[in-house]
Amino acid sequence: MSPREQHPENALYRFYGATGELLYLGVTHDPKQRWAQHRRTQHWWLDVARTEVEWVGDRATAEAAELAALEAEKPRYDRHLSGIYRNEVPSTVRRHADPEAERKIQNAVRVLAHDIRAGVFPQWTVMPSMGSLSDRYSMPVMAVDTALSRLDFQENLVARLDGRTVVVDPREFSGEGLRGHRLTLVLLRHHFEVRPFTAALAAASLRIPLNTMAQHIRLLTRDGAVRKKAAAQEFFLAP
Template sequence: MSHRPNNEPTALYRLYDDSDVLLYLGISFSPEARWGQHRNEKHWAHQVVRTTVEWYPTRKAALAAEEKAAAAEKPLHDSSWRKTGGGERPMWLDLEGQQKVVDGLAQEIEHGQHWMGRVLMSGAVGKQFGVSRATASNAMRVLRDRGLLEYRHYGRYSVLEGPTKTDFDKQFEVAREQRELRQAYLVWTVAELREAMKDLPEDTLISARLAGRPSVLPGQTAPDK
């Protein structure tokens, strides 16, 4: 239940997939924040490619518009439980996505792609496999029951099988720094950077990290050999 004033402007938002099927509609004082919650919680969130927002002067007006729209447009994932006040909140399960995580993560663990004791977070696992955090959590509970993971707290699980951290580092030590750099950054050439920044003001601040350190930095002279 919201604790915000009922006379505050409220948005009716709609979420569509790539075939323009209405997946869900709802109301919120802050639709962007609500969409952020859906990305973590709804098993269908990865299917959303388009959103629309309509603002109403009060929450009451938005509720009336939501009820009318839900009846006429029939979103694939209905939220009518909230308006009726009766019955239990439905639990939407993405069994296909859950199985994808179970199979994929189990294979990674069994092939030594995670060291023993490594902490995996359900949100990151969900992003890796293209499912919601809730679906990833369900899958990780299955792997916990199989003895591959141990629950820690707040969606975090530790890996129970695999190489030690030392052995893992030895196995993947080749170009490790370069691999981490490629995962975290786009690596551009100097020419590409000049082209990308040519229209920026001269005093624009840029945060950068060199993929390879030059032997002589600007303003320095090479040491005598």
């Protein structure tokens, strides 16, 4: 029987380091599958010494619990739009001990940086997934992953928001404090396109606190980029 069949609800999970520090938390309906993804793609996986799983109900309940936990517990490697936790430079930014792996990483940095500067990936757009970039350039996923971290921390050509979403060259905001609402607009377009959304749905989708999302929506509505449906709590993006 699969984890999903055993537990029809969703799991809020936490990863701790050897000293008890909370490294990461997230939600999933299938911990085994999700953790396998972390193992393949996340540089901090080798630091995980202990896990905790809490089954919390349907997806909306789980995401609400996740947002509350992110705000209260501030895991080392979780990032969201109300601020990036940069307690230390990720280990992926440091030189790899394996010379061949380091050569592949440096090649990925060079190629991606060239194409970003050349406009292949325009400013203020969300880059393709790491898997898509890996296929496009015939590079290992881990080389692409590490290259994107270096382009974030060392070159400031991209911003990695949650380990997955990468925005190209967002020069107009810093890595601390409330993010620019223009970045929020980029992510709203990426997630919703022409679909209507509520502030709560947008907050859960972008993994930021509801009150922060409400501030961004007010600013975007003022600027005409977001419009509110009459007599409803739904919003939609202006063409």
